[in-house]
Every structure is written in C-alpha cells, then in structure tokens.
Amino acid sequence: MRKSTTLALAFAALAGAVGTTAYAENNASARMREGMMARLDKAMSDSDGAITFDQFSDAMDARLRKLVADNGGKLxxxxxxxxxxxxxxxxxxxxxxxxxxxxxxxxxxxxxxxxxxxxxxxxxxxxxxxxxxxxxxxxxxxxxxxxxxxxxxxxx
Structure with missing residues (x-):
C-alpha cells in the first residue's frame, strides 16, 4: 500500500475515534445539563418559581459537596x-x-x-x-x- 494511502487511512481512523469520543462527551454533557435543569425546575416549583443562592447551590451539586465532605474537604x-x-x-x-x-x-x-x-x-x-x-x-x-x-x- 502506498504511503499516502496508509496515512489517509490512519487519519480517517483517528478522525473517527476523535469524533466518537466527542459525540460521547457531548451526549454526556447534554445529559448533565438536562439533569441540572430538572433539579432547578424542581427547586423552583418547590419555591413558587424563585430560588435563593442557597437553594440554587443545593439543587446544583449536593452529591458533589457530599463527596467532598466525606473525603475530609478535598476530593x-x-x-x-x-x-x-x-x-x-x-x-x-x-x-x-x-x-x-x-x-x-x-x-x-x-x-x-x-x-x-x-x-x-x-x-x-x-x-x-x-x-x-x-x-x-x-x-x-x-x-x-x-x-x-x-x-x-x-x-x-
């Protein structure tokens, strides 16, 4: 196989792998955003449509804060x-x-x-x-x- 063909195939394989990874990351990001919006919607519906910073903070990353707390304040x-x-x-x-x-x-x-x-x-x-x-x-x-x-x- 010619060197240019080999390089083109290698580039196509690399582009496919990067594209697949990017798609998976975008999909995971979209799910995270949807989850965040669902938590915010719930917090707002529980508070008549408006939330304070403390309510916002609780809705956003309660699990992450718990992990930090469970590990001595650092994760x-x-x-x-x-x-x-x-x-x-x-x-x-x-x-x-x-x-x-x-x-x-x-x-x-x-x-x-x-x-x-x-x-x-x-x-x-x-x-x-x-x-x-x-x-x-x-x-x-x-x-x-x-x-x-x-x-x-x-x-x-």
Missing part, C-alpha cells in the same frame, strides 16, 4: 473517578435487576435468569419447533432491534 481525581464509576455501575446493575427480577423484590436469582432466557428463546424460535435456527436470528445479530421490546433486548 482527588482518583476519588471522584471511583465515585463516578461506582455510580455508573450501580445504575447499570439496577437496570439489569429490573429487567430480570420477576418477583419485583430487587434481587436476581437463577430462576429469574432462566425465566428471561426462556422468554427470549421463545421469541427467537419463530416457528415454535424448540430450536433456534440461524434464519430465526435477528439480522445483524443484534437483540433488541428486531421485533423485541426494549426490555427484552438489552442484555446481549
């Missing part, structure tokens, strides 16, 4: 990263439990997992012969995007 990058990672994984765990938990008790059992697997298997076994053939699998191999509700396709 390092590592401590904040650990807290953010823990919060992210707890959200993921809650979603998984909610999808699988058949009794609604907030726990996950082997029976819950088996029940969900049976439900997905039955949905994929389009001709009800007790087997899943390749032709019955969703196009592109992606669950959740082919005749399934959102609830049934997120665990891939």
């Amino acid at each position: 390092t990058v590592a401590q904040l990263a650990d807290a953010l990672e823990k919060a992210r994984f707890e959200r993921m765990a809650r979603r998984i439990i909610a999808r699988y938990d058949t009794k609604g008790d907030g726990t996950l059992t082997s029976d819950d997992i088996t029940g969900r697997e049976k439900k997905i298997f039955a949905m994929l076994d389009k001709n009800n012969d007790g087997k899943i053939e390749k032709s019955e699998l969703p196009k592109g191999g992606r669950f959740g995007h082919h005749r399934q509700s959102d609830d049934e396709g997120d665990m891939q």
Whole structure:
C-alpha cells in the first residue's frame, strides 16, 4: 500500500475515534445539563418559581459537596473517578435487576435468569419447533432491534 494511502487511512481512523469520543462527551454533557435543569425546575416549583443562592447551590451539586465532605474537604481525581464509576455501575446493575427480577423484590436469582432466557428463546424460535435456527436470528445479530421490546433486548 502506498504511503499516502496508509496515512489517509490512519487519519480517517483517528478522525473517527476523535469524533466518537466527542459525540460521547457531548451526549454526556447534554445529559448533565438536562439533569441540572430538572433539579432547578424542581427547586423552583418547590419555591413558587424563585430560588435563593442557597437553594440554587443545593439543587446544583449536593452529591458533589457530599463527596467532598466525606473525603475530609478535598476530593482527588482518583476519588471522584471511583465515585463516578461506582455510580455508573450501580445504575447499570439496577437496570439489569429490573429487567430480570420477576418477583419485583430487587434481587436476581437463577430462576429469574432462566425465566428471561426462556422468554427470549421463545421469541427467537419463530416457528415454535424448540430450536433456534440461524434464519430465526435477528439480522445483524443484534437483540433488541428486531421485533423485541426494549426490555427484552438489552442484555446481549
């Protein structure tokens, strides 16, 4: 392959990676702004449409202030990263439990997992012969995007 073609492909790959990262960061920023606006709207509705600085401050970063207080008044990058990672994984765990938990008790059992697997298997076994053939699998191999509700396709 010519050097110019190799450089062009490398540049295209780098641009794609940067674009994907920028998109993810913009998406996360948008979610943060939406959360902030929701907290402000709630604070204002709780206070007849106007809030003081103290109410504003409480609505904005109560969790962050608590993290700082819980860590002796200073928060390092590592401590904040650990807290953010823990919060992210707890959200993921809650979603998984909610999808699988058949009794609604907030726990996950082997029976819950088996029940969900049976439900997905039955949905994929389009001709009800007790087997899943390749032709019955969703196009592109992606669950959740082919005749399934959102609830049934997120665990891939």
